[in-house]
Amino acid sequence: xxMRCDHCRGELGLRVRRYWxxxxxxxxxxxxxxxxxxxxxxxxxxRLDVAANDNLQSFGFGFLKRVARHLPR
Numbered sequence: 139x140x141m142r143c144d145h146c147r148g149e150l151g152l153r154v155r156r157y158w159x160x161x162x163x164x165x166x167x168x169x170x171x172x173x174x175x176x177x178x179x180x181x182x183x184x185r186l187d188v189a190a191n192d193n194l195q196s197f198g199f200g201f202l203k204r205v206a207r208h209l210p211r
Contacts, residue, residue, distance in 0.1 A: 150163050
């Protein structure tokens with residue numbers, strides 16, 4: 139099954155641009171998709187970004203070191 143761009147439905151190549159859980163073939167497709175979003179959706183995405191960054195920072199480097207110990211070398 140061929141993966142397709144979530145904006146133009148073109149085939150995805152080796153380089154895939156991501157925006158949330160979506161995949162795009164070109165940065166122009168990402169920009170076009172973002173322009174199409176409603177203002178409420180943009181606010182919601184900004185809030186989710188802030189929450190995700192806050193959660194990531196709370197893990198700190200200790201979390202990353204513990205995870206790295208369990209990864210195969």
